[in-house]
Amino acid sequence: QVHLAESGGGSVQSGGSLKLSCAASGYNRNSYCLTWFRQAPGQEREEVARINNFRTTRYKDSVQGRFTIAQDNAKNTLFLQMNSLKPEDTAMYYCAAASWNLRRATCGPYNDWGQGTQVTVSS
Numbered sequence: 001q002v003h004l005a006e007s008g009g010g011s012v013q014s015g016g017s018l019k020l021s022c023a024a025s026g027y028n029r030n031s032y033c034l035t036w037f038r039q040a041p042g043q044e045r046e047e048v049a050r051i052n053n054f055r056t057t058r059y060k061d062s063v064q065g066r067f068t069i070a071q072d073n074a075k076n077t078l079f080l081q082m083n084s085l086k087p088e089d090t091a092m093y094y095c096a097a098a099s100w101n102l103r104r105a106t107c108g109p110y111n112d113w114g115q116g117t118q119v120t121v122s123s
Helices: none
Strands: 003-007 010-013 018-025 033-039 046-052 057-059 067-072 077-082 091-098 117-122
Touching: 003 091, 018 033, 018 091, 018 117, 033 077, 046 067, 046 077, 057 067
Parallel strands: 010 117
Antiparallel strands: 003 018, 018 077, 033 046, 033 091, 046 057, 067 077, 091 117
16 A cells, blocks of 8 residues: 655745655555645646656756755655745645556556645745
8 A cells, every 4th residue: 555645845935945755655666656746726736746766757847957856765755855946836745656657658647645745935
């Protein structure tokens, strides 16, 4: 059974930094995508950053160069280091797990989600 639990959210001023953590267990370590999503009020959920079992990463264009996704397998933890935060980064952030489809080079459906952690950036 996959278990995901986010932490590390908070309130910061524009230009500040936060580091989110996601305790992740129970997923298939041979084929996975671990992904950070976010959802702001009234907006659709969007993918922010992801990492797969090949340690390949992908970022949303607007966070490229500011956010870094990383994984500590020994501690079963996924991280999202967020620097140079902007008010438009304000959202609930979720981590999610899916299988990595090698043939299609895509992540499978995200069936497992954490409860989310709130990030608020003030101008």
